[in-house]
Amino acid sequence: MKFYASLFMVIIFLITGCTYNETVTIKGKINDVNKKENTFVVYVGDNLTEKQRQRMEYDEDDKFIEAFSVETTNDTVIKGEVNSFNELRMGQKVSIELKGHYDKDLVTIDTLFEQQENLPTYQADGVTIVPYTKKELVDEMTVDKGYYGLYIYNAKEDKSYSNLNDQLQLKRMVISRSNGEGGVKNMKELLDLYNDSTTFIITDDKGIVYKTDKEKELIEFINKLNSKKATK
Structure with a gap:
């Protein structure tokens, strides 16, 4: 019985360990870069219609923007069009490998531009700068x-x-x-x-x-x- 209990615990550990180490890839555009904190903000998209977007038909308190903040470390691999954090610029297309689980959180336009400390934050394993066509x-x-x-x-x-x-x-x-x-x-x-x-x-x-x-x-x-x- 002890053998099966131990085996069960090992399996649980392996499963949770694999889940913890999984990464998810998210694509978007860099909206802002904070070189002092080694972080940058990624704009993924929004749920506005084309008509609403063109006419700016939205309320400032509405949460319609998918965006998040990315933390980088010395171990974060940056590749593609550039290969260092100092070369990151607003407007670049990015594909980011994030550690763990990603939740699609919607924020207000004020949070995106003025209150970025309230954005959901993730740690990046890798950042790829993708060229525009x-x-x-x-x-x-x-x-x-x-x-x-x-x-x-x-x-x-x-x-x-x-x-x-x-x-x-x-x-x-x-x-x-x-x-x-x-x-x-x-x-x-x-x-x-x-x-x-x-x-x-x-x-x-x-x-x-x-x-x-x-x-x-x-x-x-x-x-x-x-x-x-x-x-x-």
Whole structure:
């Protein structure tokens, strides 16, 4: 009897031991990096409809965002597009191996941005930075139908582009002083950005509609878009 009892205890120990050491893989995007604490926040997704998301139809107290905080240690393996914690950036796609069980917890938008200490926290075994495809990148640059998005890369330090915002009905205007550096490591190659000059890209609801490195040509194209709208 003692033999069976001991065998039973060994089996229970093995089962619980295996469960404890299991990992789960979660995919998302880095929303914030805390280099002082060696942690970062992962945005997994939300349960809003496309219409609610576009019109921002939600209450600040609603819990609709799936996100969590990730703790790393010296033993955490970081690989993919980068291989160190210091190279982690907001916007990077990640695949994370978490220790133990993962619970899908929904949080408010305020928790995601302002109260990150209240996010559920997990310890990572491994972090893989996944490259973007061109389609994924362009899809994120699109805007609502009837509007345009203007993206400016390698923008001049002493240059203001507010006049362009006045000339075109923009839903989104993004100005970057770098040439594709940041969360999307291969942005320069995917968007074929110009090397030594400013790149201007205009998007609509379907994708990229225009790209140039000459502001004069950009303004001429904007005027054409405005003329088409006026004739409708």
